[in-house]
Amino acid sequence: MGEAGRVRDGLREGWRAYRLIAGMWIRSTMAYRLSFAMALVSGLLVTGLDFVAILLMFSRVDALGGYSLPEVAFLYGLSATSFGIADLVIGSAGRLGSRVRDGTLDTLLVRPAPVLAQVAADRFALHRVSRITQGALVLGYALAATDVDWTVVKVLLVPVTLVSGAVIFGAVLVAGAAFQFVAQDAAEVQSAFTYGGQTLLQYPPTVFGKELVRAVTFVFPLAFVNWVPAAYVLGRPLPLDLPGWAAYAPPLVALACCAPAGLAWRAGLRSYRSTGS
Amino acid sequence: MGEAREGSGVREGSGGAVVDAFIELDRVEKVFDVRRRTGFLRRERRQVRAVDGLSFTVARGEIVGYIGPNGAGKSTTIKMLTGILTPSGGRLRVAGIDPARERTRLAHRIGVVFGQRTTLWWDLPLIDSYRLAHRMYRIPDARYRENLDRLVELLDLESLLEVPVRQLSLGQRMRGDIAAALLHDPEVLYLDEPTIGLDVVSKARVREFLGELNTERGTTVLLTTHDLQDIERLCSRVMVIDHGRMMYDGPLAGLHEAGESERTLVVDLERELPPIEAGPAARVVRVEGPRQWLAFPASQSAAPLVARIAAEYPLVDLSVREPDIETVIGRMYADKETVVPGAGNS
Structure with missing residues (x-):
């Protein structure tokens, strides 16, 4: 079997194991509907407060870096929804470090399923849909309130961007988990990149220094989660004077992110299996 | 089963040829790089040979005790046999499979019980772990039903199936773990300290079950333990390792003599x-x-x-x-020359 065949088999088996494990956790969650409903509502309230901070800011100013409230809401909605999807699907992998530390990773390695699928689906927390819901609500408001000159391409770009953004955040989460094979206490470092990155993206690129925007575009391409495609949809100049076609790049960037994240994961797992710690 | 229980005679033919070797290790090594902080930003690197040129074979249907003091390399060996760890050198096969390369294929054919940590899903009822194993291991429905019923009866799990694993006592959890490791009819069962921390009754129950499993189903069993009684009750053959090397391989009686315990x-x-x-x-x-x-x-x-x-x-x-194992092995070490029928058969 060639390398491509192995990867394909791994993905298929991984997806199968993921569904089995996540399904088990969902059934278990649903056994306690009331506590699930409460987790959902409190999640909505907490993430809702996040956007209230932005609303408060706009009670003092009319624009932030040249972006109006609905435009900032558009950025916010895209970033929060993508991140919410990634966090729901793969966020549990962030606990890898503690599994390495207490040795329970070994118990995953004796099961006939890829390890990444098992850690990602572990304790699948359906109540995390609250973040997605809140992001989607803000996005809905933004779409209704902004004055966009809609074309077919722009309409298609919104869902494509959401999925691409989720994949980009997912790649960051996987790479962060892979890093925990080496540094088991790196969960905070990972949070700085994921939560930090997500918060950064809620504000327009125009409020940040050029160096930071450059880093977030070329080195660590979070800008393609929302800044670049959103600027195009809103009819604004793209950050860093990027050419117009860069607005269609999110799916390609997302795919390109998967490769290093996958390799990092494999390298991390290989190093664990050769050192055992 | 009588044959396999005779021990060393079955494992090797007259010319040292292996008869139906199910587990094979040939000069297997595992070297760890241990990094230690010696100052700010300064680190010392040291190599530790956890397993040092280990060779042995286990025939199908044998039940072997694998003992040695803490840090002797027992767990490292088990981890290599299950595909968790990749050996640094040597050749290792289980059921003809290279565990490190084909971990998931091997997983269908082995069962593993870690005494210190559970393979069960901690926050969920016991039965959920079994249902998941049913699907994940692709166990045919009829076979799953049959195995589950039998294991639940033999290990007395009926009243525990709906209890979340974290609420089980150590002995109950261990029985639950053993059942989970056997649902898919593995040909070999590895147990790492299966009786550690158990009370006398639970210990006896686990031992009795393992003995029956071996005689009735012909499951090959390899268990590490600190408890010489585990070995006395179950194993016709003992392997002792220390510092990653085989110190003794033979019947238990010989171990006592060798160690003059x-x-x-x-x-x-x-x-x-x-x-x-x-x-x-x-x-x-x-x-x-x-x-x-x-x-x-x-x-x-x-x-x-x-x-x-x-x-x-x-x-x-x-x-x-x-005498505890440490003492026996300590004495063996002190009097190395007199030891070992069958050890060092590399």
């Missing part, structure tokens, strides 16, 4: 007395007030010694302590 008789007298004189076979090793400790060869019965002391001294209470 001693048992200890603890005697409580009515009052403080000079050291007991109990003949040439026993000697007093310690006196503390009215309590005295006597060492005597493990191969000898305690009965005549007890009778003699009871007849001549004002006896209040007594107990016999078995």
